[in-house]
Amino acid sequence: MRNRELSKMDIERFRENLIQEEKSSATVEKYFRDAHAFYLFLAGQSITKEKVLEYKQGLVEKGYAVRSINSMLASINNLLGFLKCTECRVKTLKTQRRIYSAEERELTKAEYYRLVEAARNNPRLCLLLQTICSSGIRVSELQYFTVEAVQQGEVVISCKGKTRTILVPGSLRKKLFDFTNKYGIQSGVIFRTKSGKPMNRSNIWAEMKKLCQVANVKASKVFPHNLRKLFARTFYGIEKDIAKLADILGHSNIETTRIYIMTTGMEHRRKIERLGLVV
Template structure:
């Protein structure tokens, strides 16, 4: 009962301090923004009474479960637990919801190589060369959309792009065909130095804008909207790389994963592909023996 009885009052002023706390922990800007939004949602839930204890936190968890998908709930609880650590009341942390891992991709979300090429061709046909190159860059290197900021003219010329993200450093080697396309784009658009993917004003292209531009290609490309998001091109790269090399350790290094278990998610096949493989095995190896 000790946790239920213990309580602490949260003040609005601690929110900004929390942002600085996350920055000091070297969290990415996107992560900080996400956590801040989640904690503001939590404070909104508290309404006028800002005193929290274990009971209130469990009520908040139940409220989230009723309103959001499980993955979203766990994401918001992760932010909440970080906030509790910041307040030095880690003993009040709330357990996230356990989710059974799905060994298969959803067919309606798997992006095929053919669909990727359609999206690139559609972007080029609409005069959106930069968008086409952005898709190609992710699909050919496996980078995260947030990592396009590391693609500078200088690095592209060297053929190697050093990336520092999530506290880890890794080096990406550019395929020659992609390197030539990027350098040609920079030359034609008079980008002599610095970032490759920039706005007309020379500012770094915002990833949310890139995502929206990708979505607009859906009708002319004939690709389902559920398949068009930046991370899906990263997944496509991972599946193709693993299919060709069977080198999951090397793939983990390329993707910047600390655990191969995370990389396995990227190499998963769909239920349809698994069903076909299973049928083939049974027909050729098991039922054949009984005929």
């Protein structure tokens, strides 16, 4: 196939196609952002395998983490598939699977408790933290927590062509009822902005970051997805059932769930030391 240039129209069409494929809003924006960065790199030059390899090498030289590079390459390969330029796709970087997670990024239960306590003067945020962490939902799924769903005691989430049901714990259900009654929310989405729209990732992220100093928790640990990961690790620590956890989290690939339940390096070191093999 002859070489072709990448236009802004191509990027917009790619974005629309992702939406039609019912990708999550976060995935659409991520792929679009990566595709636009590749467009800027090409600067009007034709798409060739050599240029894609050059772009890949540039990411390495800029010092991006392997996982980040592979994530960006996945976006570009998806774009090339959409453009029917599959011969220009490149391989991701090989990496040994990690057996433990980075401590500087992992939120502990104690730190979570401090964040909740620091949010007491912001009732909506305080309850939002507990809702995500006690249910394991994605931040994009918070919109499914409606007054009607809480009344039923279960939240039906439809995402990426799949539907799953989240049971609302009794203690959380009571807190949600108290909140909606106090603030006169009679129907629809519970966590909403002043304009009545569901809170989005950026709203929540910004509010959470304000808690870091008061809660004495590193900013690198404070983001919505870490609440979901804390739920996963806590659930697995009790149940030891990774298949059930994958269903609750909505993972189609159990390998994704394995990433969620990694212990930190410190915990891994303690387990190794408990083997008692150094005499």
